[in-house]
Amino acid sequence: MRIGELADRTGVSVRALRYYEEQDLLSPERSPSGQRQYPDSAVERVRLIQQLYTAGLSSRVIVSLLPCVVDGDATPELLDRLAAERDRIDGQVAELVSTRNRLDSVITGATENLRTGRPCPARAGPAA
Known part of the structure; x- marks a missing residue:
């Protein structure tokens, strides 16, 4: 899905999604024309990121926690x-x-x- 659809499905702004990418919280694929392409699993990941932000965690802390949350590492x-x-x-x-x-x-x-x-x-x- 493209960034606008991910924004619509999660209620998060496109700007916030770009910020998540800058902070290494999201890693979209790129189409040949350079457009961001997200898998369906990105919806749940963005919701998790939002929950962690709401709980007061910084992007730096979230990035360090994601391997454990996502893969159990x-x-x-x-x-x-x-x-x-x-x-x-x-x-x-x-x-x-x-x-x-x-x-x-x-x-x-x-x-x-x-x-x-x-x-x-x-x-x-x-x-x-």
Whole structure:
């Protein structure tokens, strides 16, 4: 498939796909006229790259992880890096859960205050 179709199928811009190529994250074949040609497997690879970017990994880290993810090839150092990234993501998840729980508390309190007619503590001002 050509780059425009890959962009459409993945929701990633053509510019981003070119950047992935510059960073050695994607390696398209070239037609005789120089157009990029991607296999169907590129769709899943781009989705994986997007997930890893969303999780906060840099292109440099992603490039080093791809052999393990794609082929199962790993060194002890790479496995350590994967574990460290997983632990970092676990920390982010824990922070998000904590934030969600605090928001739930605020929503519950504000809902109760609306039901009883009392002002929200944050808006009530200092205690007299």
